[in-house]
Amino acid sequence: MEESSKLALPDAFLDFLKVNGLDPSIYTASDSTPRYIRLKPGCEAYLEEVEAEMKCKIEKVDWLPGFYSLPPDIQIASSKAYQEGKIYGIDAASGAAVLALDISAGDHVLDLCAAPDLLGDSGSVTGVDVASHRLAACRTMLQKYALGDRCRLFVGDGSTFSLLPVGFHSESKSCESALEEKVDAFREWTSRRPYKERKKATKARKTVASQLVLGSQHPELIFYGRHSGVVGLTRSELYQSGCDSEVSSQGYDKVLVDAECTHDGSIKHIQKFEHWGWTTLQRRVLDAERTDSLTTLQLKLLSNGFRLLKVGGSLVYSTCSLTVAQNEDVVQNFLKENASAELQEINAAKNWPCKSGQIPNTLRFDPLTSQTSGLFVAKFLKLAI
Numbered sequence: 001m002e003e004s005s006k007l008a009l010p011d012a013f014l015d016f017l018k019v020n021g022l023d024p025s026i027y028t029a030s031d032s033t034p035r036y037i038r039l040k041p042g043c044e045a046y047l048e049e050v051e052a053e054m055k056c057k058i059e060k061v062d063w064l065p066g067f068y069s070l071p072p073d074i075q076i077a078s079s080k081a082y083q084e085g086k087i088y089g090i091d092a093a094s095g096a097a098v099l100a101l102d103i104s105a106g107d108h109v110l111d112l113c114a115a116p117d118l119l120g121d122s123g124s125v126t127g128v129d130v131a132s133h134r135l136a137a138c139r140t141m142l143q144k145y146a147l148g149d150r151c152r153l154f155v156g157d158g159s160t161f162s163l164l165p166v167g168f169h170s171e172s173k174s175c176e177s178a179l180e181e182k183v184d185a186f187r188e189w190t191s192r193r194p195y196k197e198r199k200k201a202t203k204a205r206k207t208v209a210s211q212l213v214l215g216s217q218h219p220e221l222i223f224y225g226r227h228s229g230v231v232g233l234t235r236s237e238l239y240q241s242g243c244d245s246e247v248s249s250q251g252y253d254k255v256l257v258d259a260e261c262t263h264d265g266s267i268k269h270i271q272k273f274e275h276w277g278w279t280t281l282q283r284r285v286l287d288a289e290r291t292d293s294l295t296t297l298q299l300k301l302l303s304n305g306f307r308l309l310k311v312g313g314s315l316v317y318s319t320c321s322l323t324v325a326q327n328e329d330v331v332q333n334f335l336k337e338n339a340s341a342e343l344q345e346i347n348a349a350k351n352w353p354c355k356s357g358q359i360p361n362t363l364r365f366d367p368l369t370s371q372t373s374g375l376f377v378a379k380f381l382k383l384a385i
Helices: 011-019 044-054 092-099 132-144 175-184 195-211 244-250 267-276 278-286 288-307 328-337 347-351
Strands: 035-039 067-070 087-089 108-111 124-129 151-155 220-224 252-258 309-319 341-343 363-365 375-382
Touching: 011 278, 035 044, 035 092, 067 092, 092 252, 092 309, 092 347, 092 375, 124 132, 132 151, 132 220, 244 309, 252 288, 267 278, 278 288, 288 309, 288 328, 309 328, 328 341
Parallel strands: 108 124, 108 252, 124 151, 252 309
Antiparallel strands: 035 067, 035 087, 151 220, 309 375, 341 375, 363 375
8 A cells, every 4th residue: 555645743743742652653654544334233234235336345343343444545425335324434443442331231321422333232322412513413323324212312511411311210200290291291303393393492502502501501402212211201300310329229331431532543633733734733632721621521521420320330431542641640530539430351352452551451542553543441340339
């Protein structure tokens, strides 16, 4: 394969890589990282058809069930298979973070940064993200691939989100709740809502946007599947929060915190700064004040996700940053503050092409080692104390 143009990385970024023990050749070597896809469940029989259309060999990823690799220059967006919802693109490292959760049939799963690839045999998936445009894209994907039957999506702050899994609500109903049930129960979700409902939703979104900062507004429900547990609930039932003892027994079985970060582990993201300008890189990646703000957010997301986890449940924390500050340092600070948290070995990772992090039982993917995008992964178990 011919080498792609090498980036002339600025000195400040090279210093950043040195401090974090990162090899600059991750960014300057030829771009040979494959493109990865997943086949929609039930579409395995179309593999040869997809190969014929793409005019390339699609290789099965041996260490990651359900994943396939393509040559890096292959574009999938214009393909018939993609447009018909038979395949979708996702990096193998991101898929590994989901596999690390070891989701079992019936599990209630919380994703504080909304990743639709969580859907499988789980009992329900609750996706939360503060950015409405990211959630709208997630909703579109769920509908396109018909994967959202047991999913609900909320625009909200993942560091303060407090709703328990579907199926939890207090045994007793107030008179107000009983009255509300007659007039305000959630009906089956549809994108083709009457004008009055759309107008009401638009007003609600504006209210959410203005009040999220104050933490005084319920997260906005923008999508729910037929079997997500939402249909038939009233607003007061949906937005009930549980006390600590209820969370211990009725919280989420699995939680994924794929936290907001500087994205410095994404080679394609860093390559964009050659066009955006390296000054932008300084502001978005290297600026110490921004990094401090992000690590504070990451610790809050991790702590809140763990708070909503039931005893015996597992949480996976990941970022696509390769820095120690956004990964091992966050993990260490979290462990100091949470006596009931225990780092777990990721059993599925025995054959993964990745390296150990600076803390035992943490993992790091990078393009040179793994032939994937960069990713840090840590898994926690919640103990009874």
